[in-house]
Amino acid sequence: xxxxxxxxxxxxxxxxxxxxxxxxxxxxxxxxxxxxxxxxxxxxxxxxxxxxxxxxxxxxxxxxxxxxxxxxxxxxxxxxxxxxxxxxxxxxxxxxxxxxxxxxxxxxxxxxxxxxxxxxxxxxxxxxxxxxxxxxxxxxxxxxxxxxxxxxxxxxxxxxxxxxxxxxxxxxxxxxxxxxxxxxxxxxxxxxxxxxxxxxxxxxxxxxxxxxxxxxxxxxxxxxxxxxxxxxxxxxxxxxxxxxxxxxxxxxxxxxxxxxxxxxxxxxxxxxxxxxxxxxxxxxxxxxx
Numbered sequence: 507x508x509x510x511x512x513x514x515x516x517x518x519x520x521x522x523x524x525x526x527x528x529x530x531x532x533x534x535x536x537x538x539x540x541x542x543x544x545x546x547x548x549x550x551x552x553x554x555x556x557x558x559x560x561x562x563x564x565x566x567x568x569x570x571x572x573x574x575x576x577x578x579x580x581x582x583x584x585x586x587x588x589x590x591x592x593x594x595x596x597x598x599x600x601x602x603x604x605x606x607x608x609x610x611x612x613x614x615x616x617x618x619x620x621x622x623x624x625x626x627x628x629x630x631x632x633x634x635x636x637x638x639x640x641x642x643x644x645x646x647x648x649x650x651x652x653x654x655x656x657x658x659x660x661x662x663x664x665x666x667x668x669x670x671x672x673x674x675x676x677x678x679x680x681x682x683x684x685x686x687x688x689x690x691x692x693x694x695x696x697x698x699x700x701x702x703x704x705x706x707x708x709x710x711x712x713x714x715x716x717x718x719x720x721x722x723x724x725x726x727x728x729x730x731x732x733x734x735x736x737x738x739x740x741x742x743x744x745x746x747x748x749x750x751x752x753x754x755x756x757x758x759x760x761x762x763x764x765x766x767x768x769x770x771x772x773x774x775x776x777x778x779x780x781x782x783x784x785x786x787x788x789x790x791x792x793x794x795x
Contacts, residue, residue, distance in 0.1 A: 507661045509564035511555040512615050514625035514637070515548040515583055517576040521630050544579045547626025549694040551687040554656065555624050556587045556695070562659050564621070565589045569614055571599060571607060574712040580734055584705040585697025592618065592735035593710045598746060599739065603754035604632065608640035610749055613742035615645065622664070623684040627652060635686070642684040649684040650677050654691045708732040 519540035555566045568583035570576050571594040580591035594614050602610065615623055623645070628635035635651075642649035650666045654674065658665035665678045669688055709717075709732065711724050727733040739749055747753060774784045788794045 507563070509558060509562055509621045509659065510619060511558060511564060511566045511622045511624060512618060512620040513548070513552045513555045513566060513568050513583070513588070514611060514623065514641075515552060515568050515570050515579050516545040516626075516629050516631075517542045517570065517572055517579045518545045518629050518631040519543075542575070542578070544582055545626055545629045545631075547628065547687060547689050548579075549626075550689050550691045551624040551626050551685070552583055552586060552588065553692045553694040554653070554685070554687050555622070557692070558622070558656060558659065559587075559589075567592060567618060569594065569611065569618070571595070571602075571611060571614075574710060574716065577710045577713055577734055580710075581705055581708055582697065584708060585702045586695055587698070587701065590735060591708075592737060593712070594737045594742070595710075595712060596738040596749075598750050601751040601754060602749060603756035604634050604636040604640060605755060606749050606753035608637045608644060609753065610739065610742070610744055611637065612641050612644040613739075613744045614737055615641070617737065617742050621682050623647075623682070625684075625686055627686045627688050638684060638686040645682075645684065647682045647684055648679040649686070650679060651686045653685045653687050705732065708734050710734040710736045712736060 520543045521540070552566070552568065558564065559566050566588045567590040568580055568588040569592045570579055574593070574595055576595070577591075577593055580588075580593060584591055592614065594610060599606075599610060623641065625638045625641075627638075629637075639649055639651065650664075650668055652669040653666045654669050655667040656664065657667060657676065658678075661681065663678050663680055664683055665676065666685065667674050668677055669690060709727060711733070714724050714727065724733065739746065774780045785794075
């Protein structure tokens with residue numbers, strides 16, 4: 507049997523480069539203030555899906571929800587080996603919290619079709635680890651979270667090893683299933699040069715239109731196998747009351763910025779001797795050691 511895998515990926519702000527401009531006044535993330543990257547654990551989920559395809563057969567479709575610029579992570583997924591990619595983009599998705607996001611992605615997954623849905627354990631911008639489990643509930647399928655390895659896969663069942671924090675657990679369930687994958691599962695591969703050359707010019711209809719392209723250009727890209735799939739809320743037959751701000755019960759009422767100020771400071775000479783003196787001073791006053 508060939509297994510149809512959907513991998514949910516996300517373009518996220520690089521939270522290792524947080525600045526004071528990272529949040530908007532309304533509590534939403536100012537994504538323009540930080541570099542955008544491929545969510546790290548989604549890379550592990552994609553790698554696991556590719557390993558499943560290589561061992562058991564099937565296909566891998568990468569799916570992301572976001573602005574047209576999020577197509578960049580879809581191209582990266584295709585460089586790594588994804589067979590197809592789909593961007594879910596719609597202005598009405600704006601300000602979606604995890605509940606609304608999981609609903610929209612559920613509708614997209616139902617339209618695309620799947621045997622397995624894989625995603626990273628959590629995204630580094632929200633750190634909630636909620637979207638995957640919420641999707642499993644909405645899809646009415648079992649879920650295995652914190653997956654580190656797939657031991658067995660057949661039309662009847664899947665057997666996985668999942669991280670329990672202080673050990674691991676072997677878990678089995680029937681298909682279809684949703685898996686959330688940890689960064690301990692594997693070492694994601696880098697994009698293959700051949701695939702990079704093939705898909706570096708792949709684009710969504712939104713990107714082609716933004717560049718001044720026509721329907722004829724979109725059709726030409728489709729004929730070349732370089733058109734990235736695109737869906738909006740109407741395409742997935744989403745109920746708008748569950749999308750965007752209206753469908754998001756999570757509200758940010760107040761943001762507090764923590765600013766650390768030093769009462770005293772001391773200049774350290776930028777030399778080996780200066781650092782050595784500083785360390786000895788810190789040891790003497792029991793700051794360290």
